[in-house]
Amino acid sequence: MNNLSLKVSSRIVVLDIGMYIFRYVSDTPAHPRNSSLSLHQAPIGKGAVDFFPASGVVRNTLTMPGDCVVVRVKGAQASVLVTEYHPEGESATIQLRIDQISTSPSGPTPSEPSPVAPSRTAALKLNGHIETRGDVTVEDGWLGVPGTPLRLEGFSVDWKDQPKDVNLAYLCRSGKDSEPQIALAGQFVGTRRQAKPITSVAFALTGQRAAHYELSGQAVFGGQPPLDIAADKELSGPNGTEQLVALRLVITPKAAQVSPPASPWNDTATTQIFRNG
Structure with missing residues (x-):
């Protein structure tokens, strides 16, 4: 037996x-x-912590670049115990990035619907289930129609010729206080033929080359102007109950190779980190 x-x-x-x-x-x-x-909840703080691992992540354990877990803190300040396991002889430290997903009810500034993305952007195919229309697929355009009341009940995003070491993560909720569904490119979130609306969405790029790409697009909720998509920003209507009716995503390679943006959690005035080991 090997030890x-x-x-x-x-x-x-x-x-x-x-x-x-x-x-x-x-x-x-x-x-x-x-x-x-x-990742596990630690006994510091009085709040509760919920973990929502992306597909392929087991027991809230990150094993390779691109793995991610969405963490929700409720009630009061709380803490997460981060534990690294390294076999003997492997000394490299795992790089963990922590970003907050903004849930401000005001959302981004409304804007006019944007035209289809130029050809140099990534080739994305959006698959969705739309009220009364059933399953619909579009490439590099709008999934659903802005200005209509037909709800977009579920969707997935296929990234053709997806580069290595970068992935698209997204989540949605089917109700204001419902648990989020989380997926990576190619995986479906939401529902089909259950008459359930999507009331919020969020998108983020992940992986070691995520900083080399820019994520943009728009989401439209019933009766509202389009909202601009920004990485790590959860979007919803003003009341949090408006249903998603249309969605458009654009991923653009950046012209220059840049370093990943600084995380606010590197600021010890914002995040308290206690180490052991």
């Missing part, structure tokens, strides 16, 4: 009420290939 020797280190991240996305990122191909990182 596996592991080096274990842990730290506690203290978070205010809100939603966050924890992502395994890597700036180089030489990421720790046999290491992992797990």
Whole structure:
């Protein structure tokens, strides 16, 4: 019987009420290939913590770049125990990025519907289930029609010729206080033939090359002007109950190679981190 020797280190991240996305990122191909990182609620703070892992993530454990878990803190400030496991001889540290998903009810500034994306953008195919129309597929355009009352009940996003080391993550809710459904490119969220509306959506790019791409687009909720999509921003109508009727996404490669944007959670005045190990 082989005895596996592991080096274990842990730290506690203290978070205010809100939603966050924890992502395994890597700036180089030489990421720790046999290491992992797990997330659990820690006993600091009085709030409750819910974990919503993306497809393929088991027991809130991140094992490779691109893995992510959405974390929701309710009631009061709470904390997450982050534990890294490294086999003996593997010393590289896992890079964990934490970003807050803004849930401001005001949302982004409304705008006019935008035209179809130019040809240099990524080739995206949006598949959705629309009230009375059934399953619909569009490429590089609007899924659903802005200005109509027909609800978009579920959707998936296929990324043709998707580059290595970057992925699209998205979530939706079917009701103001419902649990979010989380998926990666190619996976379906929402419902079919259940007459359930989608009342909020959020999108983010993940993976070690996510900073080399820009995410944009628009979402339209019933009776409302289009809202501009921004990474890590949860969008909804002004009351949180308006149903999603149309969606358009654009992913554009950036002209220059840039470093990942600084995370606000690197600021110790914003996030308290306690380490052990």
